[in-house]
Amino acid sequence: MEDVVIKTSGLTKDYGKGRGVFEIDLEVHKGEVFGFVGTNGSGKTTTIRNMMGFIRPDRGISAVNGLDSWKESAGIMKHVSYVPGEIAFPALKTGTEFLKTQAKYLGVTDFGYMNHVIEILQLDPTANLKRMSKGMKQKTAIVAALMGEKEILVLDEPTTGLDPLMREAFLGLVREEKQKGHTIFMSSYIFEEIEAVCDRVAMIKDGRIIDTVSLYDLRHPAVKNFIIEFGEAGEKQRFLQNTEFSAESRDEKSLTVQCRTSQLDALFLSLKDCQITNLQEIHRSLQQQFMSAYKEGLAQNGNN
Ligand SMILES: Nc1ncnc2c1ncn2[C@@H]1O[C@H](COP(=O)(O)OP(=O)(O)OP(=O)(O)O)[C@@H](O)[C@H]1O
Known part of the structure; x- marks a missing residue:
C-alpha cells in the first residue's frame, strides 16, 4: 500500500527463553494514530527499538518511510520524533539548557510550537534536570520530541508519570498532531487513553501480535x-x-x-x-477486546 509509513514484516528479536518479539507484522498508514498495547514485558519497547533502528532484528524487516530501520536509521531520524520509554538526559543543568541543545540539534529556530507544548503540559523547564520529578522528566522529553514538528511520532509509553489531567492534556496534543496529518505510533498499557485517540490498535502478548482492531469497528459493531x-x-x-x-x-x-x-x-x-x-x-471496550483475544490465545495454546 502506498500510504504505509511504518511497516514491519516477520520482525523477530529473540532474547531466548521465550523473551523478545516474534513475527511482528504491522502496517501504519499516513495520518493514522496507531496504538500498541500489551502488558509489562510483552515486547512493546523491543518492537519500537527495532523500528527506530537501535537494535538489529534476528529476522524480518522494519521500515519507516520506505527506509530500512537498521540500515538507514540516520535517514529515518530526519522524519521521526521519538519519546523513549526510559528517559536518560545528558549531563546538563536545567531543562531549558537541554531543550536549547535539542533545538540546535533539530535545527529549530521558531520556538512558537515548543512554547505551546510547554504551556499545554504546564512544564517549568527552568528546573534542575536531575531534581525533576518523573512527570516533569516525561514532560521535558515530550517537549524535546514534539518541538521538531516531524511528520512521524514514535512514542513509547509517553504518559508514564503524568497525572490524569496531564494525560488528558497530552492526548490533546496527539489530536493536534493528527490534525496536521502527522502519523503517530504510540505504545501504552492504559487502554482508555489508546481508546481515546487511536484509529487502530495492535495488541501484543508474549512477543506476538494477538489482535489488531479498528476503533471505528469496535464502536460500530x-x-x-x-x-x-x-x-x-x-x-x-x-x-x-x-x-x-x-x-x-x-x-x-x-x-x-x-x-x-x-x-x-x-x-x-x-x-x-x-x-x-x-x-x-x-459498548465493548478495548480492554474487553484484549481480554478475549488474550483468552483465545491461551485456549489455542492449550493452557486454558
Ligand atoms: N536486551 C535484552 N536482553 C534480554 N532480554 C531482553 C532485552 N530487552 C528486552 N528483553 C526481554 O524481552 C521481553 C520484552 O521486553 P520489552 O521491554 O520489549 O517489553 P515492554 O512491553 O516494553 O514492557 P514494559 O511495559 O514493562 O516496558 C521481556 O521479557 C524483556 O525482559
Missing part, C-alpha cells in the same frame, strides 16, 4: 446490545413474549436485547407503545 428498562414489569414481560429479537431478562423491569444495526428501526418500532425509562447501548 454489526450487532449491538442494549439494556432496556421498562416503566412496568408487565410491559417488559409482554415485550419478552412477543419480540423476535434475542432478549434476556436482567431484573424485574429491565432486559438486554441483541439487535443487528440494520434492524434498529424494527427494534425501536416494536418499543413505540412501551413506556421506556432507560435505554443504554452496551
